[in-house]
Amino acid sequence: MEHQIIEEGKFKYLETNGGEVTLMLLHGLFGALSNFQGIINHFGDKYNVVVPMLPIFELPIREVSVSGFVEYVDEFVNYKGFKDVHVLGNSLGGHITLLYALGFSDNVKSIILTGSSGLFESAMGSTFPKRGDYDYIKTKTEATFYSPETASKELVDEVFDIVNDRNKAIRILATAKSAVRHNLGDKLHQIEAPTLLIWGKEDTITPAFVGEKFNELIDNSRLHFVNECGHAPMMEHPEQFNKILEGFLEEIEGKE
Numbered sequence: 001m002e003h004q005i006i007e008e009g010k011f012k013y014l015e016t017n018g019g020e021v022t023l024m025l026l027h028g029l030f031g032a033l034s035n036f037q038g039i040i041n042h043f044g045d046k047y048n049v050v051v052p053m054l055p056i057f058e059l060p061i062r063e064v065s066v067s068g069f070v071e072y073v074d075e076f077v078n079y080k081g082f083k084d085v086h087v088l089g090n091s092l093g094g095h096i097t098l099l100y101a102l103g104f105s106d107n108v109k110s111i112i113l114t115g116s117s118g119l120f121e122s123a124m125g126s127t128f129p130k131r132g133d134y135d136y137i138k139t140k141t142e143a144t145f146y147s148p149e150t151a152s153k154e155l156v157d158e159v160f161d162i163v164n165d166r167n168k169a170i171r172i173l174a175t176a177k178s179a180v181r182h183n184l185g186d187k188l189h190q191i192e193a194p195t196l197l198i199w200g201k202e203d204t205i206t207p208a209f210v211g212e213k214f215n216e217l218i219d220n221s222r223l224h225f226v227n228e229c230g231h232a233p234m235m236e237h238p239e240q241f242n243k244i245l246e247g248f249l250e251e252i253e254g255k256e
Helices: 033-043 066-080 092-103 134-142 153-163 166-181 208-217 238-253
Strands: 006-008 011-015 022-026 048-052 085-090 108-114 195-200 221-226
Touching: 011 066, 022 033, 022 092, 033 048, 033 085, 033 238, 048 066, 066 092, 066 166, 085 092, 085 238, 092 108, 092 166, 108 238, 134 153, 153 166, 195 208, 195 238, 208 221, 221 238
Parallel strands: 022 048, 022 085, 085 108, 108 195, 195 221
Antiparallel strands: 006 011, 011 048
8 A cells, every 4th residue: 555645744754544553663864765665564554654754854954963853753753642652763763763762761662773873883984975976876875785786776866866965965964973973872771662673684884793782782672683684674674574573563562
């Protein structure tokens, strides 16, 4: 089933209304709805799967930061009246998930992290991707995955457009720098919500040891590695990812 983006006031989001339990998905810095299509298709009829579009390119430049996005997510959750939310975040979205859980724990029923920033990430190296060089952007985008063919032309085109838009590029850099400043190593012991970590064994952006460190620092957490997989397991191995996630959610919800 095709779901349309809903626009209400300052919010843009997708919502499946498939059940009473809410599963909220938070995308990464170069994230798009296509990143979560496998999750939406699998869980959309059983759960109320919600994907708020983070205003990375809409917020005033002074408000572009990880904490600014956390405030936006809190406003969105309050606007929708959600309670006891399962929050899933990939990459930057995982970082925002953790900060949201630390600040608004009463609203968080569980946490699911995949390729999350917050401890260590090597997203761009020391330089921003070269503007105007499509082959370079294609190579960098493909490097996100274990299997380069996972990077569709649509995804490469989207990253290329962002990098070549000066306004968007400035916001990407501002967000990336903010993420590095918001290291969560000394705060993760405060996380109480049950936490599922699904990590690509060959992730080069947030490598396997990062998943292990999250598992060590978050008391009530469990770690699953996905072999032959990079930074976005839900895209590269959707069936395996969904099976792990489904078991976790059913356990938390007390389903048989």
